[in-house]
Amino acid sequence: MLEVANLEVVYNEVILVLRGLSIEVPEGNIVALLGSNGAGKTTTSRAITGLLDNHEGKVTKGSITWNGKDITHTKPSQIVQSGIAQVMEGRRCFGELTVDENLATGAFTNKAGQKKQYERVMELFPRLQERRKQLAGYMSGGEQQMLAIGRALMAEPKLLILDEPSLGLAPLLVQQVRDVIKELNADGMSILLIEQNAMMALSIADYGYIMENGKVVMDGDGKKLLGDDDVKEFYLGLHQGDDEDSGRKSFKDVKHYKRRKKWAS
Secondary structure: OEEEEEEEEEEOOOEEEEEEEEEEEOOOOEEEEEOOOOOOHHHHHHHHHOOHHHHOEEEEEEEEEEOOEEOOOOOHHHHHHHOEEEEOOOOOOOOOOEHHHHHHHHOOOOOOOHHHHHHHHHHHOHHHHHOOOOEHHHOOHHHHHHHHHHHHHOOOOOEEEEEOOOOOOOHHHHHHHHHHHHHHHHOOOEEEEEEOOHHHHHHHOOEEEEEEOOEEEEEEEHHHHHOOHHHHHHHHOOOOOOOOOOOOOOHHHOOHHHHHHHHHO
16 A cells, blocks of 8 residues: 655755645555646655656655555665556657667566566557557657556556546547556556546546645545535536536636635635
C-alpha cells in the first residue's frame, strides 16, 4: 500500500505547494486524484516518484510510505525498482527513438522480465505492434500515450501512477485508455489516476480525492463522489434542477464562488 501522510512540498525554498496532503492507495485499488490546474496533483506524483529535485522542489514535512517502507527521500531509480512506475503528463516519449527502443528504456530495471512485459504491452496495444519500428515523434497523440503507458509497464510495476492520461485525446481514445486501466487493475495492479477528467476517473475509481490549493478538500467512494452535487457542479457543470433534457446549465449560472469558498475554507 502507498501512504502519503501530512506531506508538505516547497519549490525554490519559498513556494509552498502541498499543504499537509494525505492520501492512500490500497493494494489492488484504483484511486483517483482530482483537481484543477495548480492544485498540486503533478507535484504529488513527483514527490512519490522522487523527481522533486529535478524541479527545485523538496519535501519539508510529512512522509511517503510504500509497503511499509519510508521512500520519502529515496532515489527515483530505487523507487522504480521497488515497484512504482509513472506515466508523466504530456507523454514524454523519446521522439528520436522507435517504439521498440522507447519500450526498451522502460525495462532498464527489469531486464529479466523484459520479454514477458513486451508481449503484454503488445497485447494491450496492438497499434504499437504495427508501429514497432516507427519513430515516436511521428506518431499521433493517442499512439504516443499508448507508448508512454507501455514504457512504464515494461518495469513490471505493482503501482502505476498515471498523470493526466486522457489529456488532449479524442473521446474514443479516452475510452480505450480507461479500458486499459481497468484491465491492468483486474490483473492486480494498483493505480493512482491523476486527472482533471472527473467523469472518466471516478467512473472506474474505488476511491477518490479532490485537491484544492495543495490539500484534500473532499474524498470518498468513487461512485459516491461522481454522484455528489458539489462535484457535479464544480467539475462537470451539472446540478440538480438543470435542464431535464440536457442535464446541463450554462457555466455562468454555476455558483462556483460559493462552493469554492466552502471547499477552500
